[in-house]
Amino acid sequence: xxxxxxxxxxxxxxxxxxxxxxxxxxxxxxxxxxxxxxxxxxxxxxxxxxxxxxxxxxxxxxxxxxxxxxxxxxxxxxxxxxxxxxxxxxxxxxxxxxxxxxxxxxxxxxxxxxxxxxxxxxxxxxxxxxxxxxxxxxxxxxxxxxxxxxxxxxxxxxxxxxxxxxxxxxxxxxxxxxxxxxxxxxxxxxxxxxxxxxxxxxxxxxxxxxxxxxxxxxxxxxxxxxxxxxxxxxxxxxxxxxxxxxxxxxxxxxxxxxxxxxxxxxxxxxxxxxxxxxxxxxxx
Amino acid sequence: xxxxxxxxxxxxxxxxxxxxxxxxxxxxxxxxxxxxxxxxxxxxxxxxxxxxxxxxxxxxxxxxxxxxxxxxxxxxxxxxxxxxxxxxxxxxxxxxxxxxxxxxxxxxxxxxxxxxxxxxxxxxxxxxxxxxxxxxxxxxxxxxxxxxxxxxxxxxx
Numbered sequence: 001x002x003x004x005x006x007x008x009x010x011x012x013x014x015x016x017x018x019x020x021x022x023x024x025x026x027x028x029x030x031x032x033x034x035x036x037x038x039x040x041x042x043x044x045x046x047x048x049x050x051x052x053x054x055x056x057x058x059x060x061x062x063x064x065x066x067x068x069x070x071x072x073x074x075x076x077x078x079x080x081x082x083x084x085x086x087x088x089x090x091x092x093x094x095x096x097x098x099x100x101x102x103x104x105x106x107x108x109x110x111x112x113x114x115x116x117x118x119x120x121x122x123x124x125x126x127x128x129x130x131x132x133x134x135x136x137x138x139x140x141x142x143x144x145x146x147x148x149x150x151x152x153x154x155x156x157x158x159x160x161x162x163x164x165x166x167x168x169x170x171x172x173x174x175x176x177x178x179x180x181x182x183x184x185x186x187x188x189x190x191x192x193x194x195x196x197x198x199x200x201x202x203x204x205x206x207x208x209x210x211x212x213x214x215x216x217x218x219x220x221x222x223x224x225x226x227x228x229x230x231x232x233x234x235x236x237x238x239x240x241x242x243x244x245x246x247x248x249x250x251x252x253x254x255x256x257x258x259x260x261x262x263x264x265x266x267x268x269x270x271x272x273x274x275x276x277x278x279x280x281x282x283x284x
Numbered sequence: 285x286x287x288x289x290x291x292x293x294x295x296x297x298x299x300x301x302x303x304x305x306x307x308x309x310x311x312x313x314x315x316x317x318x319x320x321x322x323x324x325x326x327x328x329x330x331x332x333x334x335x336x337x338x339x340x341x342x343x344x345x346x347x348x349x350x351x352x353x354x355x356x357x358x359x360x361x362x363x364x365x366x367x368x369x370x371x372x373x374x375x376x377x378x379x380x381x382x383x384x385x386x387x388x389x390x391x392x393x394x395x396x397x398x399x400x401x402x403x404x405x406x407x408x409x410x411x412x413x414x415x416x417x418x419x420x421x422x423x424x425x426x427x428x429x430x431x432x433x434x435x436x437x438x439x440x441x
Contacts, residue, residue: 195416211361
């Protein structure tokens with residue numbers, strides 16, 4: 001028994017409606033370099049039909065200047081790191097003396113890879129992120145050392161792989177062998193962690209569009225990763241962001257690359273099915 | 285002389301019983317979401333309460349709520365209702381219950397429980413991302429809750 005009914009009777013609904021600090025998502029379109037059309041809002045995927053009608057990129061929740069930076073590669077600070085990723089792509093390393101390009105060709109050949117990750121990789125018998133695949137190539141095909149999961153080299157490489165897929169729709173598979181991992185990620189998404197007892201859904205499903213202190217809450221989509229954040233002036237890996245958000249609930253976080261975060265990335269990725277890949281994006 | 289010794293004994297006795305009267309987070313009694321009994325037996329200080337509500341390091345209530353009377357506190361959020369008039373809408377006991385553990389009043393609410401120290405999933409050590417240790421206490425002390433309640437009670441339309 002609680003007093004919600006009484007609250008309603010005393011006119012709380014009116015208060016809810018009147019409560020301010022609600023900033024609309026921008027009514028804006030993103031075309032990068034005047035040529036790559038980015039879908040920043042579209043119909044929610046079927047698995048979300050009970051919760052929301054429309055999915056929106058975090059780009060729509062940022063200010064005009066930040067949005068403009070992403071519309072032109074010369075203004076997007078993240079593109080410098082894409083160039084560094086391109087250099088690494090073409091550099092032979094490890095005991096096999098091979099570069100990524102030796103096996104895969106030009107980086108542009110990788111268009112279409114980013115949008116389907118994380119995915120179940122048959123040969124590995126597990127759901128893998130792009131980072132896991134990159135490290136698998138480094139260790140097992142190049143004989144090189146693994147990169148730090150969210151370290152600079154890895155983020156640069158993921159930025160390169162995202163950039164060549166910009167404009168393609170996110171299309172993460174949630175059924176078949178990926179399903180159990182997806183379910184696990186979904187459970188994590190709705191779990192109220194930490195001393196503040198907040199789930200991802202509390203902020204990004206129930207309250208996107210609202211201000212939480214100085215922050216304009218988005219849907220927490222990951223189609224824009226890696227993101228160049230003006231706050232810390234660097235490219236940020238998706239699982240670094242997960243870690244930051246979990247930490248902010250006064251919780252013990254999971255580690256980047258952990259099975260929990262891999263499952264969460266698959267689930268959150270699937271909530272963006274239909275949005276365009278837009279990494280490296282610009283956020284604040 | 286005898287009188288002043290008696291007075292001393294009496295005041296020591298009172299201080300001891302005030303401490304003893306502090307109710308532990310797990311011992312708070314909720315009735316329909318409200319908490320009748322003061323958590324400390326010491327009246328709350330509304331000025332302290334206002335500070336706690338506006339401070340990022342303390343209650344940070346304005347992360348989610350707006351309070352017109354605290355207009356000098358920047359960046360007030362829009363997740364919960366505007367708190368103007370809360371002192372008209374709710375009794376002191378109800379306000380105490382809402383601040384101590386809003387989930388007892390509003391089932392499933394997003395509002396954190398400020399006087400609770402157990403029953404969390406993966407509690408952390410403040411905002412470090414590390415696991416909590418045995419220093420984990422409630423977000424606000426019993427007296428801070430009383431201070432916040434005293435301030436909320438002043439918010440009349």
